Amino acid sequence: MKKRLITAGCVLFWLVVWQLGAAALDREIFLVTPVAAAKRLIELVPDADFWKSIGFSAVRILLGFASGMLCGTLLAVPAGKFPFVKRLLSPLMTALKSIPVASFTILALIWLSSKNLSVLVSFLICMPIYYSNMLSGIEALDPKLTEMANVFGIPATKRFAGVYLSQLLPHFRAASALAVGLCWKSGVAAEVIGIPDGSIGEKLYMAKVYLETADLFAWTFVIIAVSWACEKLFLAAVGLAVKRIERM
Amino acid sequence: MRAEKICKAFGENVVLKDFSADFPEGGITAVMGRSGCGKSTLLMILMGLIPADSGRVIMPEKRRISAVFQEDRLCENLTVSANIRLVTGKRLSPAELDGHLSAVELGGSADKPVRDLSGGMKRRTALLRALLAEYDVLFLDEPFKGLDEETRSRVMEYTRKMTAGKTVVFVTHDSRECEVLADRVIEL
Numbered sequence: 001m002k003k004r005l006i007t008a009g010c011v012l013f014w015l016v017v018w019q020l021g022a023a024a025l026d027r028e029i030f031l032v033t034p035v036a037a038a039k040r041l042i043e044l045v046p047d048a049d050f051w052k053s054i055g056f057s058a059v060r061i062l063l064g065f066a067s068g069m070l071c072g073t074l075l076a077v078p079a080g081k082f083p084f085v086k087r088l089l090s091p092l093m094t095a096l097k098s099i100p101v102a103s104f105t106i107l108a109l110i111w112l113s114s115k116n117l118s119v120l121v122s123f124l125i126c127m128p129i130y131y132s133n134m135l136s137g138i139e140a141l142d143p144k145l146t147e148m149a150n151v152f153g154i155p156a157t158k159r160f161a162g163v164y165l166s167q168l169l170p171h172f173r174a175a176s177a178l179a180v181g182l183c184w185k186s187g188v189a190a191e192v193i194g195i196p197d198g199s200i201g202e203k204l205y206m207a208k209v210y211l212e213t214a215d216l217f218a219w220t221f222v223i224i225a226v227s228w229a230c231e232k233l234f235l236a237a238v239g240l241a242v243k244r245i246e247r248m
Numbered sequence: 249m250r251a252e253k254i255c256k257a258f259g260e261n262v263v264l265k266d267f268s269a270d271f272p273e274g275g276i277t278a279v280m281g282r283s284g285c286g287k288s289t290l291l292m293i294l295m296g297l298i299p300a301d302s303g304r305v306i307m308p309e310k311r312r313i314s315a316v317f318q319e320d321r322l323c324e325n326l327t328v329s330a331n332i333r334l335v336t337g338k339r340l341s342p343a344e345l346d347g348h349l350s351a352v353e354l355g356g357s358a359d360k361p362v363r364d365l366s367g368g369m370k371r372r373t374a375l376l377r378a379l380l381a382e383y384d385v386l387f388l389d390e391p392f393k394g395l396d397e398e399t400r401s402r403v404m405e406y407t408r409k410m411t412a413g414k415t416v417v418f419v420t421h422d423s424r425e426c427e428v429l430a431d432r433v434i435e436l
Binding site for chain 1: 282295297312313314315317319321323324325326327329330331333334335337358381
C-alpha cells in the first residue's frame with residue numbers, strides 16, 4: 001500500500017511538472033496540458049473509429065510478436081544444440097538487433113503493403129530477443145540434471161516440463177518483459193512511416209500533420225496503456241505457467 | 249553387483265587402482281575413506297555415469313537405480329513436492345508425502361521452491377527423492393552432508409527404516425554413519 005502511494009505520488013509530481021511547464025509555455029501547439037490531453041482522450045473513447053484503430057494495430061503487432069516469439073524460441077533449440085547453427089545465425093541476429101526500425105520499415109514497404117507492415121516489424125524486433133534469451137537459457141541447462149533424469153528414468157514428458165522447462169521459463173519471462181513493450185513501440189513507429197489506413201500510427205501521423213498536439217498526447221497515452229496491459233496480461237499468463245510447472 | 253579390478257585416473261592422479269568388491273543383494277555396503285580418496289568416483293563408475301579406465305562392473309540387467317549424488321541435483325525452480333513427484337509420479341498421496349517430509353523434518357516445506365531452501369533442507373529433499381523412488385539399487389554419496397547432529401540422527405534412523413532389505417551402496421567418511429547404517433564396510 002505504501003509502495004503504491006509513493007508510485008502515485010511520483011506520477012502526480014510529474015503531471016504537475018507537465019502542467020506547470022505547459023502553462024508557462026502557453027502554446028498548445030508545442031505542449032498541451034495534461035488536462036487538455038485527458039479531455040481529448042475522453043472525447044475519443046466513445047468513437048467507434050478509436051476502437052477500430054486500436055484493434056487494427058493490436059492484431060497486427062501481436063501477430064508479429066507471437067510469430068517472433070515462436071520463431072526465436074524454435075531457432076534457439078538447434079542453435080543451442082549445434083554450434084554450427086549458432087554461428088550461422090549469429091550475423092543475422094546481430095544485424096536484426098542493430099538495424100534501426102526505420103530501415104526495416106522502408107525496406108519492407110518495397111515488399112509489403114503498408115497494412116501488414118507492423119506484423120513484419122514487430123516480428124523482426126521480437127525474434128532476436130527471444131532467440132538470445134532462450135539460447136542463453138538452453139546453454140545454461142545443467143547437464144547434471146539431465147544425468148539425474150537418466151539415472152531415475154524420468155519419462156520424457158515429465159523430463160521436458162520438470163527438468164528443462166523449469167530451467168528455461170525464467171529466460172522466457174525475461175525475454176517477454178522486454179519484447180512486448182518493444183514490439184508496440186516498433187510496430188507503431190512502422191505504422192507512422194507506412195501510414196496504413198485505420199491504424200494508430202496513421203492517427204499519430206495525422207496529429208502531426210494538422211498540429212493537433214492534444215490528439216498526439218491522447219494517442220500516445222493509448223499506446224502506453226495498451227502496451228502496458230499486453231505486457232501485464234502476457235507476463236501474468238507466463239507467471240501462471242511457471243507456478244503450474246513449479247508445483248507440477 | 250560386483251566391481252572387478254577397477255582402475256581410474258584423472259591425468260596423473262590415480263584415484264582407483266585394481267579395486268574389487270562384492271556388493272551383496274539386500275544389504276547396505278558402506279565405502280569409507282578420507283576426502284579425495286575416490287569414493288565418489290567409485291560410485292559414479294558403479295552407476296555407469298563415468299567409465300573406468302580398466303576393469304568392469306557386473307550388474308544384473310534392467311536394474312532400476314536411485315541415487316543421492318555428490319551435489320543435490322534438484323530442480324531449483326520446482327517445489328520440494330514437485331522434485332519428489334518427478335521420480336515417484338502420483339504413487340504417493342499428498343498425505344503420505346507429507347508424512348515422509350515430516351520424517352526428514354521438511355514438514356510444511358512441500359510447496360516451497362527448492363531455490364528458497366537452506367543447504368541442509370536441499371540435502372534432505374535429495375535424500376527423500378532417492379528413498380521414495382522405485383529402485384533395485386540405491387547409491388548414496390555422503391547423504392547426510394551438512395546436517396546438524398540432531399537432524400542427522402533422525403534422518404539416519406529414517407533412512408535405515410526405509411532401506412531395510414534393499415541393496416544400498418553408500419559412501420561416507422564418517423564412522424558413525426557406518427555404525428548406524430552399514431551391514432558391511434569397505435575401506436578405500
